[in-house]
Amino acid sequence: MRLLEKDKTIESEPDFVEHISEISGEDVRQCYQCGKCLAGCPMVEEMDLTPSQVMRAVQAGLKDLVLDSHTIWCCAGCETCAARCPKGIDLCHVMKALTSEAFAEGRTQSAPDIAAFHRSFLDTVSVLGRNYELGMMGLLKLRTRNLLQDVALGMKLFARGKLNLIPEYIKGNAEVRRMIRQVLDQPRPDRTGVSPVTTTHEDAGETPAPPGHGAGEAR
């Protein structure tokens, strides 16, 4: 199947639905498009495709349509849809599977700020073994080149003692870093059986950066 868009044609990849079902642990084919997820989604104003359209596009194998959509990054993971889905599908799991696919392929252009947030969080935790809010905010502001955003909020939080100036390590921080690397480095399940790590980086048209250090999302 091909999707005819205004400026391009998107070819469907028939195995995409199996792949996403496998890595998300949710059977996407089960979706019968009732729209209950869309009906209750609190983030829908921010989305280009509705949650039900994301499910439909995954069923139709329209990988390029979903992975380049803004919706997959907007999902707040609130689980409202999952709690209500009559087919018992957890859409948040599907959305996370799609963002990690997009992440690995470096396709973050539809929501670079959100991708930068994910990346900054991972970087912080890789080093300290736990979150360090001030450091993570710093990384995020550098990545998004928006140094003054949220400064007032930061002052408020600081005044109430919610932000620590000094980062704290945990004992097994090296262990946490190893775990994160392991996850990021492991070859993703792929339909062709070819190691996807290299191919995806080529797809993204970027120099492969070491995992855990940004894949070019902060332009």
Added chain:
Amino acid sequence: MPRTGVFVCHCGTNIAKVVDCPRVAEEAGKLPGVAFATDYTYMCSGPGQDLIAQAIQEHNLDSVVVASCSPRLHEPTFQRCVEGAGLNPYLMEMANIREQVSWVHEDKSEATEKAMDLVRSAVAKVQRNQPLTRKELPVTKRAVVIGGGIAGIQAALDIADAGIEVILVEKSPSIGGRMSQFDKTFPTLDCAACILTPKMVEVASNPNIRLLTWSEVEKVDGFVGNFEVTIRKKARYVDVDACVGCGECWAKCPVKTIPSEYDAELGPRTAIYRPFPQAVPNVPVIDKEHCIYLTKGRCGACAKACPKQCINYEDQDELITEQVGALVVATGFDVEGGKIYGEYGYGEHPDLITGLQLERMINVSGPTGGHIVRPSTWDAKKQEGEEPRSIVFIQCCGSRDPEKGVAYCSKVCCMYTAKHALLLKEKLPNAQVYIFYIDIRAGGKGYEEFIDRVRDEFQANYVRGRVSEIVPEGDHLLVRGADTLLGRQVEIDADLVVLATPLLARTDVKELARKMNIQTDKYGFLTEAHPKLRPAETLTDGIFLAGGCIFPRDIPESVASGGAAAAKVVDLLSRDHLLSEPVVSMIDVDLCQGCLTCVRVCPFNAIEEVEIEDPKTHEKRKVAQVNEGLCKGCGTCAAACPSGCANLAGFTDEEVLAELDTLCL
């Protein structure tokens, strides 16, 4: 002086909240000839009916008016009530003060006035009513079932099992109908032949069933319990009793390329043919349009091959008449041939087929021996062809399209398309199957679960939207459609496209309906007496309906409706005699001028022309005569008769005018 009783019903508060019932009763009591009048909360209840019966006895009433609801609801109730008290049931009239008064008016005093008017006019009529008696009609304890599909087979078997003789008339060479063409049945995937053919054999072996295949009903005369059915036994050119179905004849037939009706024209048949191996009777028929001997007078290959000398080229159509008490019409439906949408181009590309053609292709006894192939690549000699890798199903190819096709949903396509998708994926696991649909209608036991299974387990790709066009591109078909859930145009390269075409009323059923005087709807489907409460009956007593001639139906529904029609027939024919309805037309032959206006206007063909002889002058003249068995008492003839000699019993001019006089004078 008449002694009329008037009984005013409150119907709880239905009538009483708008109409002052005690006052209506009081005023009615003052009318001339009214000997007793009262009101009561529920006149139709046990105590209410007792009240009427008691009053008839105590006050020696000779006629009764019940002022309550519509006679459509309770006329039989109150007729039984007065009959039980010793009155003729036709000396009871109803004044409808519910539907015609309390339900449609608000002003209490005006409504009460109107109720009193209606009571007054009913009293005037009932005092002129004549007692009418129902006549006993004889019953012929035999039945005809028209159509040997699954509905007709079920009806015939059920009637025969009740000990009643049945004549099963089938137009084609074998019984079995549409179901015999199917491979598997949804949603259980039972093999259609495995559940159908035992029933076909049962029909052939049941001593109470006379099977007339290759026969058509020519004429139906008479009325309930007493029909005379004329059946045309078409020339078969093969001796049904002697033939053993050995197959020597069709093996030798030189005409081998006639498109087979049984295989939905996907495969060939010979000129002398048996539609399918499990045919009942297992006897071939000669297609006289294509037989060389019958068209050109030479050949005779089949006659030479036949070891039992069963072939008779001189065979002629034969008309037989049968007396029966009831008929069941189970003539089934037609399947549209894919031509509704020119933009799909059916007929221009062999890889574009209908659902029925795919059904035959899937079947192991079908034209490809059960191989799923692209028809464009099929080599009949080698029995091989290329398997399709991408198959597109298009639902609603004319159904739910009031502009170009039919407005209704054909009901079975969602399910059979899902079944096809499943069977294809079983045979070709690597093929991609796409199904364009508008809505999936899977209302039935296990149906929705079946759709789920096809979508999830068998990975059919359901695409919501219609297809705009199908364009040949290279050696495949480019299907352009919409995915309305994404709001976008889509394209699919297909090797095989299957159309779910609508189920239609049979084109020849209109003619049959005219012969039997039963009704058809705007699509040509036969009309039930009541769509909900009398679904197996027609408005003509003694004629019943079953199966897909009423509307598209699946197998369970057809079987159920065959059983329902059979139950009605058995009920009717198990009576010793029938009671006629006495509200029928009466024609005074002394006054009749023989203009026959009534014959022309009668919607039930109940009036015929007869010749009578004057007993004194021996002069012969033509007059109109009513067949009371057919007359429905509509009164059209009474209104049309220029000499006033046609009158409707129970509604004579005198009675109706008395009613009007009280209202108008």
